[in-house]
Amino acid sequence: INAEYGDDTEVGDAFYMLDQDGQRTNASGVEALLMFRDGTVCDDEFNDYAADLICQQMGFNLATRWRNGDYFFGVQERYPTSLDNVYCTVMDSNFWSCTFQTEEENCDHSEDIFLTCDMEEESREDRFYLADENGDPVGANTEGLLMYRRRDEVGTVCDDVFNSRAADLICQEMGFASAYNWRSGGVYFSVAENFITSLDDVDCSTSDRSFEDCSFDDFEENCGHDEDVYLTCRESTPTGQTSFSLVGQNGGMFNESGREGLLIFNGPNAPGTVCDDNFDDRSAELICREMGYTSTFARWRSGNFFSEVQGNYPTSLDEVICTDDDRSFSDCSYDALEEDCSHSEDVFLTCGVSDGSRTEFMLVDESGNQITESGREGLLLFRAGTVCDDYFDSRAADLICQNMGFHSSDNWRAASFYSDEQQRMSITLDNVECFDTSDTFYDCSYDDVNDNCSHDEDVLLTCINQPTSNRTTGDFYLLNQNGDVIEGSLLKGLLMYKDGTVCDDDFNDYAANLICQEMGFGGAKSWSSGVSGYSSLQSGFPTRLDDVSCSSSDRSFEDCDYNEEDEDCSHSEDVFLSCSRDESADMDLS
Numbered sequence: 229i230n231a232e233y234g235d236d237t238e239v240g241d242a243f244y245m246l247d248q249d250g251q252r253t254n255a256s257g258v259e260a261l262l263m264f265r266d267g268t269v270c271d272d273e274f275n276d277y278a279a280d281l282i283c284q285q286m287g288f289n290l291a292t293r294w295r296n297g298d299y300f301f302g303v304q305e306r307y308p309t310s311l312d313n314v315y316c317t318v319m320d321s322n323f324w325s326c327t328f329q330t331e332e333e334n335c336d337h338s339e340d341i342f343l344t345c346d347m348e349e350e351s352r353e354d355r356f357y358l359a360d361e362n363g364d365p366v367g368a369n370t371e372g373l374l375m376y377r378r379r380d381e382v383g384t385v386c387d388d389v390f391n392s393r394a395a396d397l398i399c400q401e402m403g404f405a406s407a408y409n410w411r412s413g414g415v416y417f418s419v420a421e422n423f424i425t426s427l428d429d430v431d432c433s434t435s436d437r438s439f440e441d442c443s444f445d446d447f448e449e450n451c452g453h454d455e456d457v458y459l460t461c462r463e464s465t466p467t468g469q470t471s472f473s474l475v476g477q478n479g480g481m482f483n484e485s486g487r488e489g490l491l492i493f494n495g496p497n498a499p500g501t502v503c504d505d506n507f508d509d510r511s512a513e514l515i516c517r518e519m520g521y522t523s524t525f526a527r528w529r530s531g532n533f534f535s536e537v538q539g540n541y542p543t544s545l546d547e548v549i550c551t552d553d554d555r556s557f558s559d560c561s562y563d564a565l566e567e568d569c570s571h572s573e574d575v576f577l578t579c580g581v582s583d584g585s586r587t588e589f590m591l592v593d594e595s596g597n598q599i600t601e602s603g604r605e606g607l608l609l610f611r612a613g614t615v616c617d618d619y620f621d622s623r624a625a626d627l628i629c630q631n632m633g634f635h636s637s638d639n640w641r642a643a644s645f646y647s648d649e650q651q652r653m654s655i656t657l658d659n660v661e662c663f664d665t666s667d668t669f670y671d672c673s674y675d676d677v678n679d680n681c682s683h684d685e686d687v688l689l690t691c692i693n694q695p696t697s698n699r700t701t702g703d704f705y706l707l708n709q710n711g712d713v714i715e716g717s718l719l720k721g722l723l724m725y726k727d728g729t730v731c732d733d734d735f736n737d738y739a740a741n742l743i744c745q746e747m748g749f750g751g752a753k754s755w756s757s758g759v760s761g762y763s764s765l766q767s768g769f770p771t772r773l774d775d776v777s778c779s780s781s782d783r784s785f786e787d788c789d790y791n792e793e794d795e796d797c798s799h800s801e802d803v804f805l806s807c808s809r810d811e812s813a814d815m816d817l818s
Contacts, residue, residue, distance in 0.1 A: 243282055245263060250300075250303040250306070256347040261303065262340075262343045265311075267308040269314065269341040270311065270335035271296035271339045272313050273315040274294070282323055283345035284323075286345060288346060289345075289347055291344065295342050297342065298340065309336075312333035315327045317363040358375065358461070368404055372458065373417045373456060374458065383426025386427065387412035388450075388451065392479030395407035395457075395459055398439055400438070401438070405461075409459075410480045412455055420456050425449045429445040473494060474577060476489055486590065488576055488596050489577060490534050492541065492544075493544045493564070499544065500542040501541050502543075502548065503573045503574070504574070505547050507530070507548050510550040511548045516579035517557070526579055528612075529612075531574070532571050532572045534576075545562055545567075546562070547563040548560060588610055588611050607643065609656075614653050615655075615686065616657065617686070618658055618681065619659050620687055621662065623663070625639075626719060627671075634691035635693050637689060638690040638692045639690045640687055640690065643683075643686045651683060661673045706721030706724065706805060722765065722766065725773040731795055731802070732797075732802070735755070735757070735803055737755070739776045739778040742787075749807035750807075753807060755806070758801075766802055773791070777790070
């Protein structure tokens with residue numbers, strides 16, 4: 229609502245500032261109470277852009293600070309609140325184009341705006357800022373279009389020569405800790421088209437300590453908006469004050485779980501890479517923990533995989549030695565002063581899932597990045613090496629998926645070729661054989677030393693969180709030890725009927741097979757009766773079904789004889805059942 233004031237000259241005259249004695253002031257760099265006509269200005273929707281434009285309306289170059297409060301007691305109370313809901317964006321060239329309310333307000337004087345305006349040509353704090361797709365400002369941990377503001381114009385930043393060091397220093401210029409990531413290569417926010425490109429050829433090196441040390445061109449540029457820089461800054465590093473970070477192939481930092489990155493040591497000198505001399509699994513584990521990952525899973529290798537990025541850094545850390553007795557990286561020994569390494573010895577590190585779970589398995593995609601999504605096929609890794617398909621079956625697939633936190637497997641196959649990634653790895657697991665009695669992977673038999681496999685036998689696995697069985701809705705279902713419904717095949721569970729257990733009196737293989745078919749499976753794999761470690765779960769249910777008797781002539785469970793009304797059973801007679809996907813049952817029913 230921009231009514232009442234006809235042009236920006238009148239609006240400019242309407243603003244002034246009062247000092248703590250209630251006297252008008254136009255001092256540069258001095259905080260004062262902002263006034264509009266004969267009243268104060270409320271902080272509702274007020275932002276940095278509004279502060280800048282109002283300072284410019286009063287003849288200053290821009291604002292260096294604003295805040296709200298009741299700091300001039302005895303002065304503020306003399307006036308009403310005369311301006312509210314001031315909202316300006318980066319697209320507003322003067323205050324008149326902002327939105328504001330002069331007729332109604334719902335504020336008290338604790339919301340009055342105090343403003344500091346400056347006559348300096350540039351404000352170091354406000355030279356850069358980040359804007360979202362609507363042009364509104366964003367803060368830490370949110371991607372924004374990087375904007376560069378000079379005295380008379382606002383524009384985007386071109387990616388020519390731009391690198392991860394420039395990203396870090398610009399984030400620090402804006403008051404953040406460092407850069408989380410940056411990218412270019414597309415017009416991701418259409419708002420960019422409203423601006424010129426105002427900064428180009430930003431060149432920062434590892435020896436530059438602030439943006440002032442970098443070289444750049446803010447006079448000439450040859451860029452399109454598909455070269456605009458988009459930047460995400462982090463307010464704090466994962467652990468608050470970590471000594472390490474990971475950078476990706478484009479040089480941007482990240483803290484994603486399961487993604488491989490170049491390990492950077494942020495020591496007292498310039499940030500740099502870590503040499504692999506004496507580096508081992510314990511070093512990797514403690515450094516992951518240093519960066520804030522709660523899992524102890526870590527995978528590492530060394531090489532010159534991100535050559536363009538690696539060339540931007542010196543080697544800053546060497547001879548890292550961590551022992552089993554070391555509880556944190558600070559307990560390890562290392563050399564941050566001297567090194568004799570090349571970038572072919574740089575450490576690349578993957579830190580595992582950060583939810584506190586412990587697994588030695590991982591699924592990775594063609595680029596070596598961890599897969600955590602349900603239903604996506606990946607190369608199966610065990611202790612950072614591949615898994616051979618000898619003896620591997622669907623039971624092994626289900627138990628390994630469960631080991632990684634999924635519900636079950638959806639499919640598995642052997643890979644003749646998956647990616648260059650697998651060729652660099654060892655084969656670390658072979659002869660995996662799981663049985664009907666195996667409740668977890670560690671109940672299976674396996675060899676963790678390979679002597680007869682090649683990478684065309686590597687296992688590719690798809691795990692799922694929501695099982696995709698063809699089970700029909702009915703009275704029968706299976707429960708695991710946690711009381712969760714089992715819908716994957718080959719997983720033995722407590723057989724339930726109408727929310728009660730099933731007694732083994734007269735129960736036979738024909739009954740098992742027909743009940744599995746009743747639940748939508750192909751047939752029965754096996755059945756047994758007893759307690760099997762489920763006693764606390766079983767005791768919470770009554771026995772609902774007894775004297776189940778099925779014969780070879782029965783075509784469905786409805787053809788069988790059974791008793792739902794009277795039973796003489798204990799939970800030691802409860803039936804446990806495992807069903808198969810196959811159309812024909814694995815049990816001999818001849």
